Amino acid sequence: MAWMSWTLPTALFFIGIAVILVGMTTWQIVSPCVERRGFLPLATTRGDRLFIGLLSSAFIHLAFVALTDVNIAVATVLSAFWMLILMRWG
Template structure:
């Protein structure tokens, strides 16, 4: 049976996702949000924009790995900018 190798980057990834989810839950309890329209073609809440951002960031990383020889840090920086834009104006 093969077991997953829990390297430091893997652990940091899952810890970061857990912290984001806990923070978003606390933010929702403290300050409930309402749906709003931004540049996305649908009304979204903070959680919707987070989900869309995480999913699209995964696809951006996959595209960088599959289609370029550019360092993955460039994709990570691009995804961080994309998440900021999406959460603020999406």
């Protein structure tokens, strides 16, 4: 695995993604979701909202890095809030 040049932050990032995917799969098995319409302009499933949330979080991080000198942790906290809002009301 050394050839992959792992670092602690990237390892934690991928563990986080894996935990989210396993969690979402378990949630889907326990309680299958139904497509619905929230504040997003399209009907979405839980998985759609997760994808939209992860993609938009990536762009939130990029915007913070490119446009500000604020600590990246602020973008992470903001993204987490955005994910919660999106998953609940999106």
